[in-house]
Amino acid sequence: MKVTNSIKLVCASSSYVFILPAQQKTQIKFNMKPATSTLELAKRISRTIITTSKNNTKTKHKHHHYSWNSQIEQNIHNNLKHNLTPSLVSSIIDPFLLNHHSLALGFFNWVSQQPNFTHNASTFHSILKSLSLTQNHSHSHSLIQLVKKAQFFNFPIHPSVFCAVITSHIARNNLNQAFLIFNDVVELIAQMGAPICNSLLAALAGCNIDNARKVFDEMIVRGVRFSTLGFGVFVWWVCKEGDMAKVLGLVDEVGECGFEINGSVVAVMIVHGLCEVGKVDEAMVMLGELRERGWKPDFMAYWVVANEFRKMRNVVNEIKVLKMKRKLGVAPRSGDYKGFIFELVLEKRISEAKMIGEVIVGGNFIVENDVFNVLIESVSDIDPVGAIMFFNYVVEKEMFLSVSSLNRLSRNLCRVGKVDELLEVFRVLDCRNYFKDVEGYNVMVSWLCEAGRVKEGYAVLQEMKKKGLNPDVSSYNYVMEACCKEDLLRPARKLWDEMFASGCCGNLKTYNVLIHKFSEEGLIEEAQTLFNRMLDKGVEPDSASYTFLLQGFCQEDKLEEAFELYSKSVRQDITIAGDILGSFILSLCKKGINVYSL
DSSP: OOOOSOEEEEETTSOOEEEEOOOOOOOOOOOOOOOSSHHHHHHHHHHHHHHHHHHTOOOOOSSOOOOOOHHHHHHHHHHOOSOOOHHHHHHIIIIITTTOHHHHHHHHHHHHTSTTOOOOHHHHHHHHHHHHTOOOGGGHHHHHHHHHHHHHTTOOOOHHHHHHHHHHHHHTTOHHHHHHHHHHTGGGHHHHOHHHHHHHHHHHHTTOHHHHHHHHHHHHHTTOOOBHHHHHHHHHHHHTTTOHHHHHHHHHHHGGGOTBOOHHHHHHHHHHHHHHTTOHHHHHHHHHHHHHTTOOOBHHHHHHHHHHHHHTTOHHHHHHHHHHHHHHOBOOOHHHHHHHHHHHHHTTOHHHHHHHHHHHHHTTOOOOHHHHHHHHHHHHHHOHHHHHHHHHHHHHTTOOOOHHHHHHHHHHHHHTTOHHHHHHHHHHHHHTTOOOSHHHHHHHHHHHHHTTOHHHHHHHHHHHHHTTOOOOHHHHHHHHHHHHHTTOHHHHHHHHHHHHHTTOOOOHHHHHHHHHHHHHTTOHHHHHHHHHHHHHTTOOOOHHHHHHHHHHHHHTTOHHHHHHHHHHHHHHOHHHHHHHHHHHHHHHHHTTOOEEEO
């Protein structure tokens, strides 16, 4: 028998020899007859690229962006009978690979290496257009580097590409770099549009107010319209300097360009910023100044100032502001604040969103439930304990708390080690009879176990059963994994028996957790029994299943069983065998076995 392109594993101390046949590669032939047009040829080549990538990509996701691979290069190289020209390359990328960003970039880089091919303005335009459309930050570095190359060659770059590059820098918190690019293309900002300018203005305001002011000035000079987010966040930070005259100057400047600004929302930002630095008297005066300029402070703005006077025990001014509120204020529109908070969260301006949320909670203003779920999730990412305020408000008002919000709050409390706060969250919800289904209970079980509270996690399983809810395999897996992490093997075995007695069959994760722990503890017979039971139950092992058991066999010097198990992996799936080969060799080497590849 002749075997080519194979892997041969030999153990010098024994007579075990395994030959792994090379994985078959998918060959896609396409007939490259002379095309009637460049567009037709581009369509054929792009179709081949996408099909080859699809056939060589393993995924369970319906909407998958296929990646570039060597098989694509081989197919194009073997079958392309036409010379690649910049016109053809740009036609392949735009429009056919425009939304397949990884394939577009892979193709662009591949043609760069082909003899006698040189990119021109059209090829750069096509790849920059594709990468500027992606929301995947993994491509942002490539986009930035390609923009630099295009600028070096003096190729024209569409303003939308600069928008994408600045957006990428903002998302990665490279705000200085975003500002430098803005400065380089400042003459194009009117074409780039208001959204990116406002986004940069808001982002810079919290870290470099001087650069933010330069962006503001350029927007004024070039007539770029301000948004509630852009100007609101910017002026909030300026207010913290405590200079009321400067703030009013900005308000007057933006008047001509601020048709899309919600004056009531910005009024809250302004008076809050002044109050935050102790300029409460100035904030009271500012209410009148803003009203005279048509910015319409609403009840929320008046409440902010009145509340500060209340904290100061300045009853006279508190009453004065409340009278102004009744006489001059307007009712806040909940939809305006909902939209503003959502926009702030989208732009990662979480501190500002938290501030608006605190005003809403403090003044007991009405907004929709989903606003608080968004606040709980986003604020908990930066301040898990601070997010509990919104959680308590939701519970107190008997609003709807989404499972995803509870899950994210729990994860973030766990992340910062606030276990007591986590337990209190669950206690409060349990008292309110929040948990009504397996999905909700699983959130509690999973994070109790993650926090090392295995006993409490197990108690929740019993509570579920008392309420007539049958824990699912995930419920048991959370507790099982926690038991194994805490070296509680006896409870883990008991839970295993309990799970099957209740009619819940284990899945791949269940078996892997136990096989891993038994192998680690030298209980290799139990691990092997579980592995065989898994096969009997029709649960297909994955690379982790084989790796754990192989490590256990090698650790216990059961080499014959180890090689037999590896042979089984080859028969099951050559890809799995390839994945675990390195780990298997390492385990053998650790035992002093002379293993080498031929």
